[in-house]
Amino acid sequence: MNNIYSRRINQTPAYPDTNGWKKRHLDAIGSPQFGEYPYVTLLKGWLAYADVHKARFESEIGEDYVLGPQWEAIGDSLRGVLNGETGRLDCGTLDGLILGVMKDAGIDITNK
Helix, strand or coil, X not given: CCCCCHHHHHCCCCCCCCCCHHHHHHHHXXXXXXXXXXXXXXXXXXXXXHHHHHHHHCCXXXXXXXXHHHHHXXXXXXXXXXXXXXXXXXXXXXXXXXXXHHHHCCCCXXXX
């Protein structure tokens, strides 16, 4: 299986790291602490679901008329949860990740 979406969780934007935010963020992804663990686990599952769907059905999950809207709703909820406790996670990075994956998986993100 090609983990095209799952592997994106380890990417950060090309913005300067003037205060160590990139390292803290990646540390939280790789070894999440108490307040970070639930979010990281949910996000990884959401990304993996898109990978598995693509491998199984050879199409993007956003193109699936049954599962696509449900998967999109989970992504929207993951974005909403970024307003809560996130520890060392960089919320802007994660928001961009979720929107980028949605777009690439066939979801229209125009009004998001």
